[in-house]
Amino acid sequence: MDVPDRLRGGLVVSCQPVDDGPMDAPDIVAAMAAAAVAGGAAGLRIEGAANLAAVRTRVSVPIIGIIKRDLDDSPVRITPFLDDVQALASAGADIIAYDATDRPRPETTARLLSAIHAAGALAMADCATLADGQRARAEGAAILGTTLSGYTAETASDARGPDTALIAAFHELGGFVMAEGRVNTPDLAAVAMSAGADAVTVGTALTRLEHVTGWFRDAIAKARDTA
Numbered sequence: 001m002d003v004p005d006r007l008r009g010g011l012v013v014s015c016q017p018v019d020d021g022p023m024d025a026p027d028i029v030a031a032m033a034a035a036a037v038a039g040g041a042a043g044l045r046i047e048g049a050a051n052l053a054a055v056r057t058r059v060s061v062p063i064i065g066i067i068k069r070d071l072d073d074s075p076v077r078i079t080p081f082l083d084d085v086q087a088l089a090s091a092g093a094d095i096i097a098y099d100a101t102d103r104p105r106p107e108t109t110a111r112l113l114s115a116i117h118a119a120g121a122l123a124m125a126d127c128a129t130l131a132d133g134q135r136a137r138a139e140g141a142a143i144l145g146t147t148l149s150g151y152t153a154e155t156a157s158d159a160r161g162p163d164t165a166l167i168a169a170f171h172e173l174g175g176f177v178m179a180e181g182r183v184n185t186p187d188l189a190a191v192a193m194s195a196g197a198d199a200v201t202v203g204t205a206l207t208r209l210e211h212v213t214g215w216f217r218d219a220i221a222k223a224r225d226t227a
């Protein structure tokens with residue numbers, strides 16, 4: 001079975017702990033990843049070459065690799081450089097995701113895609129809009145993700161669930177559609193699948209313990225204050 005088929009109809013768990021938090025260490029990320037696979041994850045999304053290498057030794061499911069950077073002169077954060085592609089491929093990524101938005105960037109998406117393919121990996125386009133997906137598909141990305149919808153100046157919103165309209169629009173384009181972003185409950189994962197996703201990625205709700213703890217803390221405090 002090829003890599004997209006191994007993910008099709010399944011859950012991808014994004015194991016990205018809160019930066020510099022107590023869970024932010026390769027052995028902990030690898031343990032989270034192994035636990036996710038034990039729970040039925042079909043694939044993983046891992047940030048950073050060291051984390052990815054640690055995870056690769058523990059699991060055999062497909063891994064989507066990214067490197068996040070905070071750049072001074074570009075809002076692009078996800079896998080902005082050709083060297084990032086090399087590092088992720090060397091660490092064992094099957095799929096490399098990159099920011100596919102049309103924003104000022106240090107490297108063109110076409111060159112990133114060439115580097116991903118030359119390294120023997122598949123490309124996942126992290127998109128914010130339908131236009132991003134159309135461009136990425138024309139350039140040869142194997143997977144279109146809704147990852148960045150809601151997180152660019154053009155799409156910023158306080159929407160709570162996944163962008164079902166973008167999932168449906170990508171489904172119409174054809175190719176493999178990854179619903180990603182704000183899929184915070186099992187019901188929302190089902191909604192994303194019904195909207196046309198081929199697979200669903202869940203991050204925060206499964207692997208950012210600080211955030212999920214805050215959701216419960218706030219709900220309890222609200223109930224207490226209104227009692």
Ligand SMILES: CC(=O)N[C@H](C=O)[C@@H](O)[C@H](O)[C@H](O)COP(=O)(O)O
Nearest residue numbers: 014147151180181182183202203204
């Ligand atoms: C916008 C951006 O930088 N998204 C990142 C991409 O890797 C991650 O911070 C998200 O956790 C991931 O996309 C999964 O989404 P959620 O955590 O909502 O399930």
